[in-house]
Amino acid sequence: MRPESNEALYSLATTRTPDPAQVGGKGSALIEMTRAGLPVPPGFVLTTGFFRPWLEELRATAEWNAFVAAVGADEPSDEELRKRTADLEAACEDLSFSEPQQRQLSEALEELRDPESPSGPVSGSGLVAVRSSAPQEDLVGASFAGVYESFVGITAGNLREAVRAVFVSGLAFKVVSYKRRRGFDPLQVEIAVVVQQQVDSESAGVAFSLNPQNNDYDEAVVHANWGLGETVVSGSVGPDRFIVDKPSERLVEKKPGTKETSLWSRPEGGSVQAHDEHGNNGGRFALTDRQAVQISRMVQRVETITAVPVDVEWAYGSDGTLSLLQARPVTTYFPLPAELRTAPGAPRRLYADSTLLEEGLHEPLSVLGSRWMADAIVEMIRQATGRRISTQDGDGLVLTVGGRWYMNVSRVLWLGRQRLATSLEALDVHAAQVMRNVEVQRYRKAAAQPKVAKIAGLAWGTLTGFAGPVGTMLAGVAAPDRARRRYEAAVERHRRQLAEVARQARSVPELGDGVLMPAVHLLMREGLPLTYAAEAAKALLRLLYLGAPSRQRQLLDAAFRSMPHNITIEMGLALYRLARSLEESVGEEGYADLTALARRIETRELPEQFLREWDAFMDRYGFRGPNELDLASVRYADDPMLALEQMRQYVLLDESTQERPGHAYERRQRERREAYRKLLDGTRNPVTRWLVTRLYRAAETFSGFREIHKYHLVMAGYEVRRRALQVGGELVERGRLDSAEQVFDLDYENLHGGFDVSEPDLRARAHSNTRYRREIARTPGAGFPVLVDSRGNIPRPASTAAGPGVFSGEGVSTGTARGPVKVLSHVGEKPVLPGEVLVARATDPGWTPLFVNAAGIVLETGGSFQHGALVAREYGKPCIVGIDKATQQVSDGQLVELDGEAGTMTCVARTPSPGR
Known part of the structure; x- marks a missing residue:
């Protein structure tokens, strides 16, 4: 039976298009590349169907049942999984090739060795390479690179043992562990195996269709060594590196590697390692410039066929022929939106x-x-x-x-x-x-x-447009109390206007447009000018004390700290009081079951005093929550669990060793007022004293306004969110969406006309609208860069000379701290326990409760005016920002020391994480 007609086995040259679930990611890619005319050495794929009898036999064993039980445990330990996978591997020793399996394998091998066959060999070595091709392998979001076994230099006589070894590697602990980390089912152990004519290569290696170091789409990167490519793939040598500018085919970088060892095929099978005692083979490169460009052209063809960035394995045979050994998607690049790209x-x-x-x-x-x-x-x-x-x-x-x-x-x-x-x-x-x-x-x-x-023209428009706000700013400096009353009246008008628009708007777009203009007007014309008033007052005060003794300048700095009226800090304090009030009713143990607590709140089964406080909190802050600028984000008022999870952070606080947030806030207020009093007492000139009093009143009144603007913008957006969910619910009832939340995958154009939107298939529209979000989700860990260019290049900062284990950033809140790391990607992922150092990419107001327990904070992004820095200073916690890839540099339980003055994080040791 010819290979391409057998579902248990496919030739790489098959004219059929097998299901990737049969031939796996690697096999599917090689079949596609062969069909496209790329120089793929001939071979065949043993499909998942080929190994199905083995899996059925294995699943009937006691070792399999023990493995299933271990995987199904709530928190299986690595030790337990290691034992169970080792037992499974041992059980595979009893697996034997059936007569049909042996026949299929022998026929495919004979055809591969037949020079007259259309898929005949490209070299006379007679050796093959045997590699895994699991259905979950070589996907866009998961490569499984290096997880399964592969073998080179395999003869016909030892082919069966190599195939068996690759199959067994799918049951190994490292595969199970990788699957668990990447969200795959560890019990899904189906595997296919690629058997391919081995190229007797003079040089080999890997190539990327984009530069993995800087994400540049226009740069192909080639790594090369002498002999077989396994030394490059495994990372056991320092290879030569070539970078080719793809549009111009110009070699922009050529860097020799150490190439200290190389691997070579043996005619009788297997391989032999050669060592270069002098290093770098006398300075020779493993590729010519022309060959590097030829590989770049080939990897571009693969990228065009697959429509995603790829990395490939390649080899140059002894006859100078280039071969493509395998191709897979790059999994850790940043996919730039098409709208930002230039040609x-x-x-x-x-x-x-x-x-x-x-x-x-x-x-x-x-x-x-x-x-x-x-x-x-x-x-x-x-x-x-x-x-x-x-x-x-x-x-x-x-x-x-x-x-x-x-x-x-x-x-x-x-x-x-x-x-x-x-x-x-x-x-x-x-x-x-x-x-x-x-x-x-x-x-x-x-x-x-x-x-x-x-x-x-732009300057004139800005000047004329800001005539009113400038007047508001000057009024804020000159008469802060009157300006504050004016602002509060504007806020009250804004609230009434929101309610009125929400009543009258007939559709989501109409409501969105209706609440947006007044919200922005409040921000730009009323609130923002008062923030500028505070900054102007501070600047004038610093000018007044420019030549003063250092003691007075220090007092001035202290008088600027912990300014009142910060809405985010006030929200955090209110949440703390709510947490303690609930604790008085249910005890600390009551927080053990948050679902039950949420149910008791919804059914009003808790003490009246707490419920009044809960209602008051929701009335003032219920529209807020993590990632609150996104209309799709759940808010406190939507789900009590969100607030309860954050309230539990406060209950974890050990008040015998850590100061209560309310007490700490009052202490810092007293320290600020005392610093101001001493500053004023030391100012002898009566005119200066009068100026200082007026200016400081403006700074004190409006410095905390920095976060009020977002508060009111989010309040307006919440009205749109509520209406959108209402419309989403109606569309679900009419069978046009799968869930009310799916409405956030639609744009205004899809929602004009309220419930009677004209587009027939809103599910398809929602799926189309979220294509880029899915693309981002398939590249975990890539993250959004702060700067990127239109060809995907991500500029990096100049390297800094930090010592071993020392990471340098910018200290935006002073102080020192020492504690185990807790890395978080989002609020609610896991608790931050007292004394832990919180490490995250960035934070927004929804992270505020986590700062209370944290000994210190490390952020990849942010500056002295961003939310994380403001809250850290308010809570008196050291905070360091600007440490590139901090969330990848450290892990949970690692002991670090923070120096907020120097802006450094130093890794001390690793301790078990106290996570809960």
Whole structure:
């Protein structure tokens, strides 16, 4: 029976298209590449069906039952899983090839060795390579690279044992562990095996269709060594490295490797290792420049066929022929939204991710949430400059794509790299470091300086548009109490207006448009000018004491700390009081079952005093929660569990060793007021004293307003969220959506007309709208970079000379701390216990309760004005920002020391995590 007609075995040259579930990721890719005419050595795939009799036999054993029980345990230990997988591997010794299996394997091998066959050999070695090809292997989101066994130099005589060994490797602990980490079912152990004619290679290695170090789509990277490619794949040598600019086919980098060892085929089977005692084979490269470019062309063809970035294994035979040995998707790159990309070779643009810089959001917003924020940005710019911009123009100043909003830095590069870096400093230290290291020349063609007339028109629109806000700012400095009353009256009008618009709006788009303009008006015309008033007052106070003794300047700095009226700090304190009130009713043990607690709150079965406090909290803060700028994010009022999980953080607080948040807040207020009193007592000039009193009153009244603007914007957005969920529920009842929450995967255009939207298949529209979100989800760990260019290149900061185990960032809250690490990707992932050091990419107001227990905070992104820094300073916790890939550099339980003054995190040792 010919291989391509047998479901247990497929030739790589088959004309059929087998199901990847039969031939696995590697086998499927090799069949596709062979069909495309790429130089793939001939071979065949033993499908999952070939091994089904073995699996059925194995599943009938006691060892399999013990393995199933271990995997099904709530928290199986690594030791238990190691034992059970070792027992399974031992049980495989009893597996034998059946007569049909032996016949199929022999026939396929004979055809592979037949020079007259269409799939005949490319060399006369007669040896084959045997590799795994599991259905879950070589996927876009999971490569399983190096997890399964593979063998080279296999003769016909030892082929069966090699096939058996590859099959058994699918049951090994490292495979089970990888599956558990990546969300695959460990009990799904089906495997296929590729048997391929081995190339007697002079040089071999791997190649990437993008540069994995900087994510550049236009750079192919080739790693090479002499002999077989296994030394490069395993990482056992330092290979030669070539970087090729794909559009121009120009070699842009050529770096020799150490190539200390190499692996060579033996004619009788197996391989032999050769050592280079002098290093680097006398300075010779394993490839010529022409060969490196030829490999680049081949990897580009593979990328075009698969439509995703790929890495391939290649080999040059002794006859100089290039072969493609395998291809798989790259799993750890950042997929740049198509709307931001320019064509290969075209002038590049540079973008800054403002979603990360300004709000610390490291997940893409929902479709509806992204539309809401895009409209908000357009309205803010219109009210600031009098001009309405498009956020969909790739060459515009601001773009909203892929659930993010970006600033086109290329448009403002004419301001100068250093000036731009300085402007980024307060928002994100890491971004500022990156900006200082950007190759500005690369983006010159897309960074034309705007015309004088355009700048003048923009300046005039800004000046005329801000005449009113400037007056509000000056009033805030001169008469802060009166300005505060005026602002509170504006807030009350805004609340009434929100309620009125919510009653009258007939659709989600109409409501979104109706609440947006007044919300932005309150921010731009009323609230933001008062924040500027506080900053102006502070600047004038610093000017007054510019030449004063250092003691007075220190008192002034102390008088600026822990300013009142910060809505986020007030929310944290209110949540703490709520947690303690509930503890008085149910005890600390009552927090053990949060689901039961939530049910008791919903059914009003708790003491009246607590329920009144709960209602008051929800009335003031219920529309808030983690990732609150996204309309799709659940809020406190939506799910009591969200608040209860954070309240439990406060109950974990050991008040015998840690100060209560309320007490700490009052202490810092007293210290601030005392510093101000001493400053005033030491100021002798009566005119200066009068000025200081007036200016400090403005700074004290409005410094905390920095977070109030987001509060009111989120309040308006929550009205849109509630209406969207109502519409979503109606569409579910009408059979047009699967869940009410799926409405957030739709845009305004899909929702015009309320329930009677015209589009027939909203499920398909929702699926289409979320394509990029799924693409991001398939590349875990890539993360959103703070700066990226239009060909995917991610600029990096200049390297810093830190000692072993020392990571340098920027200290934005002083103090020192020592404790075990707790790495979090989102709120609620796991508790932060007292004394642990919280390490995260970024934070927003929903993270505030976690800061109470944390001994210190480390963030990959952020600056001195971002939320995390403000809260850390308020709580008196050391906080360091700008440590690149901090969440990957340390792990739970690792003991670290933070120095908020020096901005360093030092790894001390590893201790068991006290996680709960």
